Amino acid sequence: MPAGEISIAITDDDDAVREGLAAVLDGPGRRLTLHAHGLSFIEQVGDAPPDIAFLDLKMPQLSGLDVLRRLTPVSFPVIMISAHGDIATAVEAIRLGAHDFVEKPFKPASIEAAMAHALDAGRQPSGDADALLSGLTDRERDIADALNRGLTNKEVARELDISPRTVEIHRARVFAKLSVRNVAELVRLMSR
Numbered sequence: 001m002p003a004g005e006i007s008i009a010i011t012d013d014d015d016a017v018r019e020g021l022a023a024v025l026d027g028p029g030r031r032l033t034l035h036a037h038g039l040s041f042i043e044q045v046g047d048a049p050p051d052i053a054f055l056d057l058k059m060p061q062l063s064g065l066d067v068l069r070r071l072t073p074v075s076f077p078v079i080m081i082s083a084h085g086d087i088a089t090a091v092e093a094i095r096l097g098a099h100d101f102v103e104k105p106f107k108p109a110s111i112e113a114a115m116a117h118a119l120d121a122g123r124q125p126s127g128d129a130d131a132l133l134s135g136l137t138d139r140e141r142d143i144a145d146a147l148n149r150g151l152t153n154k155e156v157a158r159e160l161d162i163s164p165r166t167v168e169i170h171r172a173r174v175f176a177k178l179s180v181r182n183v184a185e186l187v188r189l190m191s192r
Contacts, residue, residue: 004029009044011035012056012081017104021054024108025115038062042070049076052118057082057089068096077118081106087183088150094187101184129189132178140177143170147183148190
């Protein structure tokens with residue numbers, strides 16, 4: 001592969017989604033490989049791991065989560081894509097090594113942003129998670145732990161016997177203190 005070129009693997013069983021994602025990501029300095037199923041992707045990874053991969057969650061034979069389980073530990077950023085995502089599934093994907101989770105239908109800007117963030121995060125040294133987490137108040141830590149378990153804001157509110165609005169306020173503070181943008185990044189940080 002020429003210097004400065006990045007390799008991008010796209011795995012989705014839907015031809016239209018796979019081709020559409022390829023059209024969004026195609027450009028100078030990018031080499032794309034397309035896979036219609038998880039086994040094809042796993043075979044390619046054994047020969048030449050990509051710099052980044054987009055992996056559909058729901059596929060026949062092997063789901064995206066099954067692919068991640070077979071690749072653990074994942075040595076490159078993986079962005080999960082799905083029309084059927086929920087918080088618990090996204091948390092499981094992050095625990096298995098995915099970097100981010102993008103819901104279909106997606107906008108080209110959200111795909112490019114997720115890819116740029118994933119590639120950037122791989123180049124930056126990771127901070128000390130324990131030091132960051134120690135800066136949270138007890139309530140913020142409770143919220144962070146609940147989100148890390150895959151609970152929604154409403155479920156957190158019920159569990160902690162507080163209002164959903166209070167959860168939202170604490171959640172925003174947790175994200176700011178930990179310098180994370182979403183639950184996926186929070187789970188990744190707390191899994192270190």
